[in-house]
Each structure stands twice: as C-alpha cells, then as structure tokens.
Amino acid sequence: MKLAQSHSYYIKSVIEIESERERESNLMATSHVDVPGEPTETGTALLETATGTIQGFQPINNIHQHLCAFHFYAHDMTRQVEAHHFCGHLNEDVRQCLIYDSPNKDARLIGIEYIVVESLFLTLPDDEKPLWHSHEFEVKGGYLFMPGVPGMVERQDLKQVCKTYGKVIHFWQVDRGDPLPLGIPQIMMALTRPGQLDENIAKDVEKRFGVSFEEQREQRKDLTGPDHGIHPLANAAGRGLKTELREVDIPPATSMPRVFV
C-alpha cells in the first residue's frame, strides 16, 4: 500500500515538474507578440528552400558565435532588453553582430552591434565615442555569456571582449510590445555598474540558460578591462542619448519621370 502511494506520488511529482518546465520554456523575457501577417504560402516556402540551398551565404556563414547580454535604451535605463548577439569576426580587432530577441527559430532581428578593440576605439572622433559602450563591467560581472559553451572556453574569448568597446543600435522596440519595427533607431547602452540590471530579468535569464551570474563573477576575477581604463567619453559620457528624426531638403523630383535605361 505504502509503495503504491509513494509510486503515485512520484509520478505526480514528475508530471508536475514536466509541465512546470514546459511553462518555463515558453517564457520569453520580452512579451512575445506575434508578427502580424498570413502564414507563409507553400509555394513561397518551397522557393525559399530552393534558394537556401542554391545561393551563397558567405557573410552569414561567417557568423560563428552566440553571445547573450543585456541592453538598455541610452535615454532610459529602466527599459532593458535581453539581447542575443550572433557575431562574426571581420578581423581580429573588429566584430559585427546581428541582435535577435531570442535564440530560437522564430527570433526577431532587432538590432546590430559592432565591437572594436581599444586601439581602434581611440581612433574614433570625439563626438562618436559617446555612442559606444565599454564591456568590462558586464563581462566581469558575469552578465555577458555564451550559451552552451563551457566556462573555460568561454573565458578565452571573454578575456578579449572585456577590453573592447561596442556600438549597439536597435530598430525594433520589442520591450514595449511593438508587433512591427516601428519608429526610428535607438542607441543602446550596456551595463556599467552594479544595481542597473532589473532583478527579474536577471533571474529569468539565469533560469532559462542554467547560468549563475554570481558564479561567473567569481571565475572571471582575473579578467582585465581596457588597458587605458574606460574612456571618459564612452558610455554616453555619463549622460543619456536620444535619437531624433529631422527632415532635410532634397532637390525636387522633375515633373517628367524618365524611364530608366
């Protein structure tokens, strides 16, 4: 009798745990609103499968790394976004990344990041430097990580990333529930000191990816930031940054449209 009871109790717990896990895996850090539109038609899908096999995708094939980090809007630190970077090296000193809102197949392309080493950052004009942010804090703090990669391997690369500067631009404000990429591009910033990252977002990411920022912090104690220290103009020079749209005059279109030859 007792055995049967404990057996059924065990089964019940397993079922509960499984459904809990399912619920959790459906959790997105940002509210997932479906992109409006009709499902892809078969003909279109078939054609695109064909193009996918026939055409060349070298620039995309150059993307070899997935990094997860957090960005906030350069004018509003309270709006924070989980950012999945898919990065490739242009050379040892310059990387370029596509930023998605999740690591899944249905992820939305929300932005771009460029990463450069310190020596190249210093060559930027002084009015450009504020648009870039330092990576030291988020790397040393454990907040920037490579999902799926063991710590030892991860740290080899993070050793370099810790000394770099990045420029992030987002085009799709998924955190406010936009179903489409509306509005103008947003300059984003990265974590630069404790207390900035929202607790709930942090815990959610830690749970979904099975990482612990605190543990990472311990293991990354020996990493160092930029050799010259963090440049005073980086990270928006301590202020906020906002983008604005401006109309400019362009020559009027001629009244006689010419057929393009």
Add this chain to the structure above:
Amino acid sequence: MHGIAHVSESTDYERTPPLTVWNTGKDDISLISIQKSFKEAPRYSCYHKKGQKKGYKGIHSVLYLNRSMASSDKKPSPTPAIGLGSTLPGKPTTLGSKLIESGAMMLQSMAPVRQMNLHACTFALYGHDLSRQIETHHFIQRINQDFLQCAVFDSDKPSARLIGVEYIVSDNIFETLPSEEQKLWHSHAYEIKTGLWTLPGMPELLQDPEHKSLTKTYGKFWCTWQVDRGDRLPLGAPSLMMSAQAVDIARVNPELVKRRDRKYGVSRGDAKESRVEMAEPEWINPNADYWKQHGKGFAIDVVPVEMKSSGALI
C-alpha cells in the same frame, strides 16, 4: 598615422589649440586626445608616454556635449577611422580566435541566423542624399507571408561588412501603419520591375514567384555603416535609406548597375522582359517614398539628454 603632439595638463586647455593625435598599435607611443574648447569644455587629457602610468587624467564628470553629436547626414570629423579607401583597420583574425569560433559553432545552435535563406542584390540610395547610391546584399528571412527581415551587407564575400537592417512588409500590413511611420518606408515595385533587384545564382524564371510577391511590398532600411563615404569603422547615427524610383534624381548610376550585372552574369534585358508581364501594384501609397511628393528626406540626429533612472552610467 601620426600628427603633431601637444600635451596640455588640464587647466590651460583654453590656450591650447585643439589637436588630436593618434598613433595606434604600439605601447611606447604618446596617445593624446584633447577636446575642442567650448564654454564649458571637458577638461580632460589622456596621455601615455613611455614608462609612465597609463590612464586618463582630468575631470571626468565635467563633460560638455555638443547639441547634436552625431548625425546621419553630417560628415564625421577627420580621424584615422575615415579614409584610405575605407579599408578595414585592425589585425587579421588570429588562429586562437578562429579556434574559439569553431568551438562555439559546434556547441551553439545559431538557429536565428540559419533561418536566412534568400540572398538578394539590389541598390539603395541615402534618404538625405539620393545621389549617393550603394550596391547592397540582403540576406533575407521570411517570417510569414507579409513580413521579412533582412541583414544587409556591402558584398557577398566572407569579408562583407554588415551595413544595416531592412524590414519588408506587404501592402496589407503597410496600410495598417500610421502615416508618420509610413514616411520612413520605400516602395519596391520599380526596382524589381526594372531588374535592379536580383537573386544572384538563381535562373530568372525561378526568381519570378518571389518577385511577384515582393513587387507590392514596402521596405524600411536603416544603414549603420556608410562605407561609400570612406568610413573605415561604423560612424555616426544610422541613416534612412530609400529605393530607386522612376524619377531623375533617383536613378541608379548605370555604371554601378553594369558592374553588378557583369559580376553575376545578369542580363538586364532578360530580367526586364520576364518581369514586364508582372502585375504592377494598382496603387503605391503616397506616404512611402516621401521625398517624391514632398521633396524632403530624413536624417537622424543623436542628442544628449538626461538619462531616465537613478545615477550616472559611469
């Protein structure tokens, strides 16, 4: 790249002519950056002479920022980050980095980027200056029948630079957008019908079905790296791009097109013939291609503001 050096210790910056010196790559060089003096100018200098301690000196918290720091339509101040045929600065990728990348590739899923299965080559015009035109390579992922997202590069080689992102929506979706939003979008009918837009590597006949559905779409393209201006690194605010139209100022330079067509063995004659039968959209929303009706393009400015939250970033 060397320049004249003049080191100034914080207080007498106003008497010092604004100079900036860079000398990248070595440890024993002087590296100095002095901001131009304004009324409340930043008083900082950063220097590192041989044997001296590295670091930044000066008053970090007193920072004056210009009204608009970066604008998509203004040329950036001269620095080594510009010019020299826009060659990419920096060292070649090391073996170490390549090994890390291969390791990562084996362990990580890369699912989002694997979804891109369409490569299109076309031309784009800068929204604030239609005479500046670039060949673009779109790597496209279809989300559903009405929406596509594209990573845009300046070539289709492994060395291609990521220069922006374009989103494409069907006319159905476009009509649901507020008019303020529609102004930022451009129509695709003209560039597709005239064969400016092509799918490299695909026979023209196979391209047809895709083009039929794309003719009626609208795109929103932000360019983050103005490589045609000679920027060796991505500088400035993102720029809104426009599409070619059947109007004088929005013609794509025939030389650019000829060069592209030669590269991919595209015959414009064939392309135009097979597409001439394609149904034109009955109506293109006049809010799109805003410059056509209004003679106004758009630029983006980045301006300093008070950060919403507690405390400063540094």
